[in-house]
Amino acid sequence: MQKIGVFVCWCGSNIAATVDVAAVAEAVKGEPGVVFATDYQYMCSEGGQSLIKETIKEQGLTGVVICSCSPRMHEATFRKTVEAAGINPYMLEIANIREQCSWIHKNKEEGTEKAIILAKAAVAKLNLNTPLIAGESRVVKRALVIGGGIAGIQTALDIAEAGYEVDIVEKQPTIGGKMTQIDKTFPTLDCAACILTPKMVDAAQSEKINIYSYSEVEKVSGFVGNFSVTIKKKPRYVNSDLCTGCGACMEKCPSKKTPNEFNMGLDNRTAIYIPFAQAIPKVPVIDTAACLHFKTGKCGICQKTCSANAIDFDQKEELITKEYGAIVVATGFNxxxxxxxxxxxxxxxxxxxxxxxxxxxxxxxxxxxxxxxxxxxxxxxxxxxxxxxxxxxxxxxxxxxxxxxxxxxxxxxxxxxxxxxxxxxxxxxxxxxxxxxxxxxxxxxxxxxxxxxxxxxxxxxxxxxxxxxxxxxxxxxxxxxxxxxxxxxxxxxxxxxxPDPTAKSLATMLTASIDTNNFFTEAHPKLRPVESPTAGVYLSGVCQGPKDIPETVAQGSACAAKVIGLLAKDKLLSNPCVAHSDELLCNGCSTCANVCAYGAIDYVDKEVNDHGKREVRHIAVVNEAVCQGCGACTVTCPSGAMDLKGFANRQIMAEVDAICK
Amino acid sequence: MKYSYYPGCTLKTKAKELSDYAVAAAKVLGVELEEIKDWQCCGGVYSTSKDEIASKLSSVRALAQARDEGHDLMTLCSACHNVIKRVNEDMRGDENFRTKANNYMAPDMEYHGEANVVHYLEMLRDVVGFDEIKKKVVNPLTGRKIGAYYGCLLLRPGKVMEFDDPENPQILEDFIRAIGATPVLFEQRNECCGGYMTLNDKELAQKRSTAVVDSAVRNEADCLITACPLCRYNLEVNSETKLPVIYFTELLAEALGIKEVK
Amino acid sequence: MSLNTKIDTETIERISGVNTRKCMKCGKCSATCPAFHEMDFHPHQFVAMVEKGDIEPLMKSKSIWNCLTCFACVQRCPRDVEPAKLVEAIRQAVIRQAGENHLKAEQIPEMLDSELPQQAIVSAFRKYKK
Missing domain, CATH: 3.50.50.60 (FAD/NAD(P)-binding domain)
Incomplete structure (x- = not known):
């Protein structure tokens, strides 16, 4: 039998104005396992936390229910509190009586009634909780920055400065982004190129920064600290190692009528081209839609002209897969x-x-x-x-x-x-x-x-x-x-x-969210502006919302600080509330693996002992480091073999029973 | 392909040729237009007032009849098209209006927006196809520089009419190319000709129609085409600058070689 | 009988279906109106004045008769306020009153010419007469 303490928070008047907090404490006193219940003005304050700790010791509590704000707000706080008093942090339950109760009710009687129900549900669940131990996962000490405009460059430079490796993936032939097209910058009227190109050069020369230009992110898997990303290098048809950037090929190219993207179509460029003089890398690409060689099989003047022998019409697209600890989205705008x-x-x-x-x-x-x-x-x-x-x-x-x-x-x-x-x-x-x-x-x-x-x-x-x-x-x-x-x-x-048109598909790949305008959504609009809600994915620059250059640079650096904070860790504690499969119930049907968005479920052939009968069965095994605890497998599993630690089916049913009682 | 055809009052009298050429050309293109029975005047202008019911009932009756005949309802005059299409939209989306309108209707005519309203030009574009028309042209109007005058009624409001890009329409220009002529773009092609203002403030109607024709002349059109008898009247009679104004169906008939047959 | 001008914002908004509070006061409607110079009150003023409840001057204005119903303001309004619908609602609020027809059948014969399509007459009656 658990010994449960229930602590009801007033949250000043946030909760207490709409919920009779003393009545809530009183109402749960008779619930199974509850040995203590009280209310307090600010549970999250130092005084509130001390009260919890002291009560745990005095009453010998085995579990704690806190009726307060959303667990998104203070679950981590209170887990630390109970842990400090010697209780496993997963022996804590939060009943959200603020966002889901006091803030949405006007009538105090109704609010109080609902708060009592929510508190009772939390108690019912806690009675079935078991201590959980968080696992550990490694952190790959390398970051990926998607987008090589001023935002991406700033983030990459700052991460490199801290000593970590950074890769920049830029879909255009050169890094630099929109700022390369701008003449002067407000409000000082300094020349955009004069302040941007040195940064581009710094990025190119940094030993820690590796630039994949003319490349795109093809596939992302893994999780915070352990992403695996496939990058597609589009063929330039020019060998970057041999090319000297002399530009002779461009001078001789007979196909000169393609609207020049860099000049917004106001003049024309050749089929083989470097977007602008300060481009990085200063290696041309061949636009196959305009190139006579690719269109007719004739021409090839650039190949004859190139003294470095760098033109390679047979170059193929290349796929590179690398591991990263953090991913930064810096895809900018159009x-x-x-x-x-x-x-x-x-x-x-x-x-x-x-x-x-x-x-x-x-x-x-x-x-x-x-x-x-x-x-x-x-x-x-x-x-x-x-x-x-x-x-x-x-x-x-x-x-x-x-x-x-x-x-x-x-x-x-x-x-x-x-x-x-x-x-x-x-x-x-x-x-x-x-x-x-x-x-x-x-x-x-x-x-x-x-x-x-x-x-x-x-x-x-x-x-x-x-x-x-x-x-x-x-x-x-x-x-x-x-x-x-x-x-x-x-x-x-x-x-x-x-937002750049790639934002939507990229967000899907990263399981990061975007708003109705396709701007990436930050984890908290005020307090976590450079993190996406997906752990390990960060936001830099205009991909998150319109910004000018100073703001973009500031956000780029802020983003780098967050990435550095992650990469500085050797290990990450993983969420112990993950799925696990009961090998005696699993029939190896693969349904769970098919719904798993994280690729966390594998199948093994394993000898099991089913009530004395030993046989080799094909069964599901959850990779706990990869599992995000979403629960999709548990509701899909036809044999009831999959369950989620901390949110087991019988715990959820106990909550439902308590609510319906 | 068969349509229930709503000609409208002016197309039976002052603008008879707009309709006659359309019906004849449709036949060549393999499209049958069957005039709906007992149609009544659409009212000429659509009232945006939510409580204006009775003046929209004639459109509802035409729509219900097309529904009963099992065809889309085809319009030709821009004004009729605007009124009937918008009333249909109300019958589909405005429950209050639908209920009230149906209270006026005969019990067996109850209508809920089942019919589709198709303008003759939309049929040319979407059903016949301009490439197909091009193939059937026997008398291409090569060398003619034609300004397509859309006016307001075919295009606006864009979210109901869904006819073409209301600021940069192409359907009539594509039509002009299909019959072998050269389209002339001019800025006033989607601005008002003056409409019914000719009966209230003649000077304003003159100012508007002159602005439209001037714009076409500046861009070197040698004639204008329209789908609306009132536009044609304003541009011909009220404009101080003179330029021939022709119904687009007349040019279609000419290109298809059936102008004389009628 | 004199014109009853006791009409409130709510009534005009109900008839027109327009929510005047969506307006951001950009003036696009009046910028695009082809009858602007023939109006004493301009499209953006219809929105602002209806919002304020200052409807009487609009009911007595020349603008309600000179609006071409071309929907340029409706099409181009970036906020979907649709000022022409307010003009129409106010015109309706006037012509529905006894003795307020702006165009009478007797006036028509002298306006006719041989070319005028009857569509013009029907439309004008719809606009100016109950």
């Missing part, structure tokens, strides 16, 4: 392509561009060498209109519901840069709200208005028309209650930030 917003004429008119396209038009390494020329006729635009919130903050099917956060600032930056470089150019920004929370951000925006003379008009643009080579922008001026038509030579659309 700007929305405004094809469904044709009231702005984006599809029809070359002079209507997105902000990232505009970055390229302002960038010294861009298609116009940094001279702002409008795409249609290469003339200097004298009037530019910026439109904010394109695809953000909406409810309609073409909009995202969230604020993309960075557009107000980069638009102010664009406006300021134009006015600075071309003072004769008239710049107007149409805005709904100007959002500038950030250090020196509002000052920056005000400078755009007050010092650089950028016109800010509150209102949206309704329609853009091309008339005689110029654009007519029809828009609201809400403060004047007017509808105006403004002449413009160019229109720039501040399009929404969208």
């Amino acid at each position: 700007p929305l392509k405004p094809t469904k917003f044709d009231e702005y004429q984006y599809n029809q008119c070359a002079d209507v561009v997105t902000s990232l396209e505009f970055e390229r038009l302002m960038n010294a390494a861009g298609p116009t060498k940094g001279v702002l020329l409008r795409p249609s006729d290469q003339s200097h635009p004298k009037k530019i209109v910026f439109v904010q919130c394109v695809g953000s903050r909406g409810q309609s099917c073409r909009d995202h519901s969230y604020c993309s956060k960075i557009c107000c600032m980069y638009t102010a930056k664009h406006a300021m840069l134009v006015r600075d470089k071309y003072p004769d150019t008239d710049v107007t920004v149409f805005y709904i709200d100007v959002r500038t929370p950030g250090k020196n951000f509002d000052e920056f925006y005000r400078r755009a208005v007050e010092e650089y003379g950028v016109h800010y008009i509150k209102g949206m643009v309704g329609k853009v028309e091309q008339v005689d080579g110029s654009l007519k922008v029809q828009a609201s001026d809400l403060l004047s209650n007017d509808q105006m038509v403004l002449d413009a030579d160019m229109v720039v659309l501040a399009t929404a930030v969208e």
Whole structure:
């Protein structure tokens, strides 16, 4: 017979306002095994914990029920408390009378009644608990960073700095991500390339960092500390070991008409190409869709040109499987392509561009060498209109519901840069709200208005028309209650930030969760912002939500700190609440293995002694280090052989009986 | 393929050719249009008011009849299409409206949104296929630069009409290509012609229709096509800039070589 | 008989099915309205004024007759507020009252020309007459 103590927490007024805590303590006193019950203002406080410890000793308790907040909140706290007083930590049960009771009830009588039921259920279960011992698993001292933009690079550099190995997997031919395409950065206007490329070089030169560029994650298995990841290296058709990056192949390539992704399609590139001069690695790839050799079997000029003999048309895709202790998601974003917003004429008119396209038009390494020329006729635009919130903050099917956060600032930056470089150019920004929370951000925006003379008009643009080579922008001026038509030579659309399209499939592979917008979900929105709910999977940068560069870098470093904390451990305690199979009941049907999402169930041929009858049977064996205790196998098993430690079928039934009594 | 055909009042009188060419062309394309019996005027405009019931009943009757005949209900006039499609949507999704509307209906006509409303152009695109039409063209309209005027009614509201991308529609341009001509995109192709405003504020109707035609002229269209008699009226009569305005079915008949037969 | 303007926000929201509180005051509706300059109150004002309960001026406005019902504001509203539905509801609230028809049958003959499709007349009656 257990000797159980029940402790009912007030949680200040959180619980006590809706639940009569003294009545709960009183009501459980007659339950089987209960030898002590009391209530206390804050069970999690030092005083509360001391009370538990003292009572365990005084009463000789064998188990403890705490009626308080969700076990997600304080189960770990109270397990430590009871362990300190000499009780096995799995002889603790939490009855959640806050989230599942006081917070959702208004009527105190009903709240109290439900709290009593929940407490009785916990007591009923605890009567059947047995002490459990956590196993240990090793930690592979290597991290994988998925995505080689500024977020991934920062995380990798910080992890490497602590002395651990890091692999970066980047699907593009080069690392660097979106920041490589940006001209200047707000609010200081320093050059993006000048601050990013040294970091790219650091990553490439670090002995601890290994970069898999032009590669993708193919498969993930395992668990925290022990992930096994298969990486697909796409064929570049160029041998990286031989290539010197001289670029002769690109000069000679006769296929020159492919839209250049790096310049947002504003100019063309060759079929064999290096995205930009500072690319890392500086090794070209061949775009087989454009390459004449791959399309017709002829050509091969690059191969003849290459003095290093690096062109290899027979290169095959390569699969590499490696082990990692931690995985960092840093898959970043893409700007929305405004094809469904044709009231702005984006599809029809070359002079209507997105902000990232505009970055390229302002960038010294861009298609116009940094001279702002409008795409249609290469003339200097004298009037530019910026439109904010394109695809953000909406409810309609073409909009995202969230604020993309960075557009107000980069638009102010664009406006300021134009006015600075071309003072004769008239710049107007149409805005709904100007959002500038950030250090020196509002000052920056005000400078755009007050010092650089950028016109800010509150209102949206309704329609853009091309008339005689110029654009007519029809828009609201809400403060004047007017509808105006403004002449413009160019229109720039501040399009929404969208998570990379790979986010969804990657989340499935990692069993990490994403929200309705496909941003990765953090384990706690305030207190665990860089961890995913899946142990060992961490989040860095815009994959978790829109962010500017300083925030991305800060989160990248925070993420690294969490990874380092994990990799510094030699062993991890594993959850002892795992499945196990009763070898006498198991009939070897494989149903459990088929439903196991973690690959934790194997089959062995084992000699068993079934009531004196010895025979070799094909039976399920659970790998306790891999099992996550989800319980899918226990409900699937047709013979009732599978059960979950700590949540055994008879324990659950005891709870149900107590609730239904 | 057979459809229950709802011509609408104007297509029986002022815009007879819009309908006649459509029926004749459909025959060539292997599609039969059977006019529903005793149809009544759709009302011309759909009222968005939730408590406006009686004015939508004629559409409900047409829909119920198509359902009883076992065919999709085909429309041709943009206004009829807009009204009937939206009423059908109400009958499907708005329980309050459905109950009230059915209270007015004959007991054997009770209707719950079973019929589908298909515009003639949707039939050309989705059932016949523009590639198939291309094959049947005997008289390609090569060299003609045609502006497709959608107006508002075919496209909006997009989430009910589901006709095409409301900001960048392609169906009429694809149609124009199929009959061998060259489509001309112009910004005002999905803006209002002025509609019924011609009876309330003539100047506004003139301003709107002139803006539409000017936009087409600027983009070098040599004619406009439409599916709506009122659009055609505004663009022809109210616009101060003049450009030929033709029903798209007339061009279809011409390309199929049946224009003279009628 | 004079126009009863005692109509509240709730009534207009019920008739129109519009929730004015979804508006984020971006002005897209008025930016895109092709009849803007023929209106005394503009689409975004319909949303703001109905929300405030300031409905009487809208009932007496020129705007309710000059709205083209082209649904540009409905289509392009990023918040799905759909201002044209408010205009329609207020117009209905007016023409349903005795003596408030905006267009009378007697006026029609002088407006006719040989080309005018009857669709225009039917539509105008739907819009301007009970």
